[in-house]
Amino acid sequence: MADPLGLAWALDWTRRAQATLAEHRMELIDLDRAIGDGDHGENMDRGFKAVVAKLDESPPEDVAGVLKLVAATLMSKVGGAAGPLYGTAYMRAAKATEADVDAAGVVALLEAALEGIVARGKATIGEKTMVDAWTPAIEAAKGVAQGGGSAAEALRAAATAATEGAEATIPMKATKGRASYLGERSIGHQDPGATSTAYLLACAADAAEAG
Amino acid sequence: MAVALVIVSHSVKLAEGVVELASQMARDVAFRAAGGTEDGDLGTSFDKVYGAVEELLADGHEVAILTDLGSATMTVESVLEMVDPDRVRFAPGPLVEGAVAAAVTAQVGGGLAAVVEAAKASDAFPG
Numbered sequence: 518m519a520d521p522l523g524l525a526w527a528l529d530w531t532r533r534a535q536a537t538l539a540e541h542r543m544e545l546i547d548l549d550r551a552i553g554d555g556d557h558g559e560n561m562d563r564g565f566k567a568v569v570a571k572l573d574e575s576p577p578e579d580v581a582g583v584l585k586l587v588a589a590t591l592m593s594k595v596g597g598a599a600g601p602l603y604g605t606a607y608m609r610a611a612k613a614t615e616a617d618v619d620a621a622g623v624v625a626l627l628e629a630a631l632e633g634i635v636a637r638g639k640a641t642i643g644e645k646t647m648v649d650a651w652t653p654a655i656e657a658a659k660g661v662a663q664g665g666g667s668a669a670e671a672l673r674a675a676a677t678a679a680t681e682g683a684e685a686t687i688p689m690k691a692t693k694g695r696a697s698y699l700g701e702r703s704i705g706h707q708d709p710g711a712t713s714t715a716y717l718l719a720c721a722a723d724a725a726e727a728g
Numbered sequence: 729m730a731v732a733l734v735i736v737s738h739s740v741k742l743a744e745g746v747v748e749l750a751s752q753m754a755r756d757v758a759f760r761a762a763g764g765t766e767d768g769d770l771g772t773s774f775d776k777v778y779g780a781v782e783e784l785l786a787d788g789h790e791v792a793i794l795t796d797l798g799s800a801t802m803t804v805e806s807v808l809e810m811v812d813p814d815r816v817r818f819a820p821g822p823l824v825e826g827a828v829a830a831a832v833t834a835q836v837g838g839g840l841a842a843v844v845e846a847a848k849a850s851d852a853f854p855g
Binding site for chain 1: 770772774799802805806
């Protein structure tokens, strides 16, 4: 894939995300059943299926257009907290994105997405939410960008850090969202939102590395 | 024209039940129940909430929105970014008590700010 990344990358990322979330639907449902309302896998699968249907119907013309389409579709099709959270994340990312996305562009995109999530969900790091995957992802991408790395390298570093961040939610006690009602009993389970974040970023990196 | 209320719940039945209960003391107030997902499952729907708000705005109302749980509030906040903030506000508070307090305040001619305040203060009411 060309570096900087453009429309072809954004489209490929989105289609990979749909396939990956469909594949991991049951896993996300099980994670969410343990500490939440159990709808995360179903919601993300339904949301991204609707996204891909819209991509086919009215193909966007640039990266920001793809991100906006994802935002609007998730907002309207995803019933749980993930709808407004990811919807706002993609919408803010769209606003922060230029036509060509280099490593600094990756950082800007991820930072805008996290700002959206924090504005909507008001979570901070350590509360067992998707913020715990996004925050280390941004730090990792920044490191690559500052070291002169490519957009693909920045995304791979972000994806790896997000996966580690998601795993690091296991010993945390939830203090935001539905899981917070469980208090101490939320300890020992991986946060489903942090997990879906890690999958989304892995898909972004895969698309950037693909031919 | 009285302030109108949109009741947002994860459950279709809960939203409808809250409207039923709150309207008993507020016969002239317009309500919309926006419960459940598009398919009527548990969850909330941006489109349902946005549609309800738009309808009430088109009828000339100012609108206060009440919610049951956190993710419903996030859906509402997403809707609020799309509408006139002077005419539509989120009313935080316990859903049942808040809806009754807001409805009664709207019924007796309270403005949007007063209706929102009534919902907020409702957990302190004797009940």
